[in-house]
Amino acid sequence: MKTTQQGIRQHYEVLIIGSGIAGLTYALNLSELAPNTKIALVTKMELSASNSWYAQGGLAAAPDESIALSSHIQDTLASGDGLCNSMAVNTIINAGPEAIAALIKYGVKFDQNAHNLPDLVKEGGHTERRIYHYGDTTGAEIIRALTHAVKQLPNITILEFHTAVNLITSPQLAIPHFKPDVLGAYVLENKTGLIHNLLSKVVILATGGAGKVYRYTSNPDTATGDGIAMAYRAGAHVSNMEFYQFHPTLLYHPTQRNFLISEALRGEGAYLRSPRNNERFMEHYAPEKMELATRDVVARAIFNEIENDEFNFVYLDIRHKSREFLQQHFPNIYQTLMKLGIDMHTEMIPVVPGAHYLSGGVLADVEGHTDLSRLYAIGETACTGFHGANRLASNSLLEGVVMGKLAAQASLKDLEKPLPNYSAVKLWDSPSTVNTRRASQINAHWRGLRGEMTSYAGIVRTHAGLKDLLQLVRLRKAIVEEYYWQHVVTQDLIELRNIILVAELIVESALNRKESRGGHYREDYPQHAVEPRESMLLAGKS
Numbered sequence: 001m002k003t004t005q006q007g008i009r010q011h012y013e014v015l016i017i018g019s020g021i022a023g024l025t026y027a028l029n030l031s032e033l034a035p036n037t038k039i040a041l042v043t044k045m046e047l048s049a050s051n052s053w054y055a056q057g058g059l060a061a062a063p064d065e066s067i068a069l070s071s072h073i074q075d076t077l078a079s080g081d082g083l084c085n086s087m088a089v090n091t092i093i094n095a096g097p098e099a100i101a102a103l104i105k106y107g108v109k110f111d112q113n114a115h116n117l118p119d120l121v122k123e124g125g126h127t128e129r130r131i132y133h134y135g136d137t138t139g140a141e142i143i144r145a146l147t148h149a150v151k152q153l154p155n156i157t158i159l160e161f162h163t164a165v166n167l168i169t170s171p172q173l174a175i176p177h178f179k180p181d182v183l184g185a186y187v188l189e190n191k192t193g194l195i196h197n198l199l200s201k202v203v204i205l206a207t208g209g210a211g212k213v214y215r216y217t218s219n220p221d222t223a224t225g226d227g228i229a230m231a232y233r234a235g236a237h238v239s240n241m242e243f244y245q246f247h248p249t250l251l252y253h254p255t256q257r258n259f260l261i262s263e264a265l266r267g268e269g270a271y272l273r274s275p276r277n278n279e280r281f282m283e284h285y286a287p288e289k290m291e292l293a294t295r296d297v298v299a300r301a302i303f304n305e306i307e308n309d310e311f312n313f314v315y316l317d318i319r320h321k322s323r324e325f326l327q328q329h330f331p332n333i334y335q336t337l338m339k340l341g342i343d344m345h346t347e348m349i350p351v352v353p354g355a356h357y358l359s360g361g362v363l364a365d366v367e368g369h370t371d372l373s374r375l376y377a378i379g380e381t382a383c384t385g386f387h388g389a390n391r392l393a394s395n396s397l398l399e400g401v402v403m404g405k406l407a408a409q410a411s412l413k414d415l416e417k418p419l420p421n422y423s424a425v426k427l428w429d430s431p432s433t434v435n436t437r438r439a440s441q442i443n444a445h446w447r448g449l450r451g452e453m454t455s456y457a458g459i460v461r462t463h464a465g466l467k468d469l470l471q472l473v474r475l476r477k478a479i480v481e482e483y484y485w486q487h488v489v490t491q492d493l494i495e496l497r498n499i500i501l502v503a504e505l506i507v508e509s510a511l512n513r514k515e516s517r518g519g520h521y522r523e524d525y526p527q528h529a530v531e532p533r534e535s536m537l538l539a540g541k542s
């Protein structure tokens with residue numbers, strides 16, 4: 001059946017794509033600075049669906065004193081493994097105390113100790129206690145408060161279940177290094193299938209990460225790298241795509257996917273055991289630190305065990321702690337596992353490593369400016385160099401709040417500029433597309449891509465594997481691209497198209513980095529190169 005998806009043209013001053021901590025903070029700050037600004041906040045599921053909602057540990061912010069701030073800066077630089085942008089690190093960390101004050105003002109609650117002071121905790125890689133948290137559901141508490149605050153603002157139109165498809169740009173000119181203006185986005189209304197033109201003076205990409213590029217991930221289904229793919233297609237630069245951080249212990253379960261089993265369990269003495277013989281295998285990989293070795297060492301050890309065995313998981317064993325201790329220290333994990341029929345006091349927990357955080361993304365400064373005018377990227381979608389080659393735990397929520405505020409201030413200038421020329425912008429035109437529902441074909445590409453990325457561009461990489469993978473990914477990309485242009489556009493197809501592009505960018509970057517550093521491990525180059533080299537800049541094709 002031939003069909004069209006043409007929607008209507010809508011005008012706003014600002015279009016925010018994504019409703020995680022970064023997008024919501026931007027919306028609140030801009031509405032304070034310029035209360036009459038007409039904002040559209042587009043999000044592909046319900047307002048609260050985001051990586052931000054799932055954050056467990058908390059938000060890192062040192063007290064407002066020079067020694068404490070400089071220690072947080074040092075820890076961030078150490079974790080970034082030689083590739084942090086020190087300007088971004090200084091700016092974001094120094095803004096930490098203000099970020100906490102702002103969140104509290106928006107109604108976020110953080111745990112307090114017996115003296116009514118913030119109950120600050122410590123996590124891996126931090127030398128001080130500086131993590132603000134709300135039990136082990138900090139992200140859900142932050143998103144609860146921010147979504148409530150955003151819903152009170154009359155200048156914001158919230159469009160839930162709307163998926164941005166592509167950026168709308170000014171006409172391309174055949175001039176060397178020409179970069180177009182961004183004028184808005186084509187946005188699919190998921191329920192009707194119509195694709196609307198949302199035109200605006202400023203576009204904010206706050207679409208989060210891309211964990212779904214791997215088979216196992218802590219990220220929810222929304223994390224498909226849409227913002228990175230859209231920006232790249234429009235001609236923006238992306239960077240640091242080889243640096244994916246893997247979390248060593250996600251729950252391995254047939255129905256409950258993406259559930260993170262916090263590192264704090266190993267911090268409290270949990271053992272890792274092989275399902276083959278119940279042996280503690282970390283003694284073969286890190287005999288001194290055992291289960292307390294760094295995230296990347298533990299993730300690689302588990303990956304190795306799984307690769308060399310018939311099992312797809314290993315066990316995490318904390319049965320030696322009392323039931324009361326487990327209930328008190330890990331209430332969310334304890335209850336979630338119990339609901340799934342796993343009693344962590346009497347049974348071992350099957351776990352697998354999975355993609356957790358993308359340190360790379362759309363090249364941006366701390367104010368979110370990209371190299372396309374009127375386009376900003378903030379939060380996990382952006383690459384400011386704050387995380388370098390590896391993110392320090394709990395620094396990403398901080399980055400989202402700080403960038404949300406700085407981008408709101410910076411974008412005021414764009415709002416003062418005259419309206420861009422929208423006359424050449426066309427409505428979505430798809431008269432020759434057909435509506436054949438080939439869901440199984442799309443699913444096969446998802447499964448294939450995620451499996452290949454996990455095997456060849458996951459925790460352990462080699463030149464030969466990456467080279468083969470690049471061919472596979474490019475073949476899939478060509479097939480799916482053709483499918484996209486010939487078929488009715490659905491959310492699943494948009495996401496598949498985007499994740500394949502993100503996969504290609506990861507593989508190209510990983511091939512190019514002939515060393516191991518931060519979140520990137522090459523079996524054929526297991527050491528650091530002598531000089532840290534900036535990451536490959538991938539220029540989008542404008």
Ligand SMILES: Cc1cc2nc3c(=O)[nH]c(=O)nc-3n(C[C@H](O)[C@H](O)[C@H](O)COP(=O)(O)OP(=O)(O)OC[C@H]3O[C@@H](n4cnc5c(N)ncnc54)[C@H](O)[C@@H]3O)c2cc1C
Nearest residue numbers: 018019020021022044051052057058164208379380394397
């Ligand atoms: C399980 C887990 C635990 C974590 N724990 C911590 C922690 O303790 N501390 C910490 O600092 N960080 C933690 N992180 C990382 C942190 O949560 C994220 O880096 C951060 O929340 C990213 O925020 P964001 O606003 O950039 O993106 P997100 O919160 O992911 O929001 C992205 C938004 O964009 C929307 N979107 C995406 N594509 C489109 C599209 N095409 N059209 C419309 N909307 C779109 C999504 O639906 C979503 O609303 C954790 C992450 C996970 C998954």
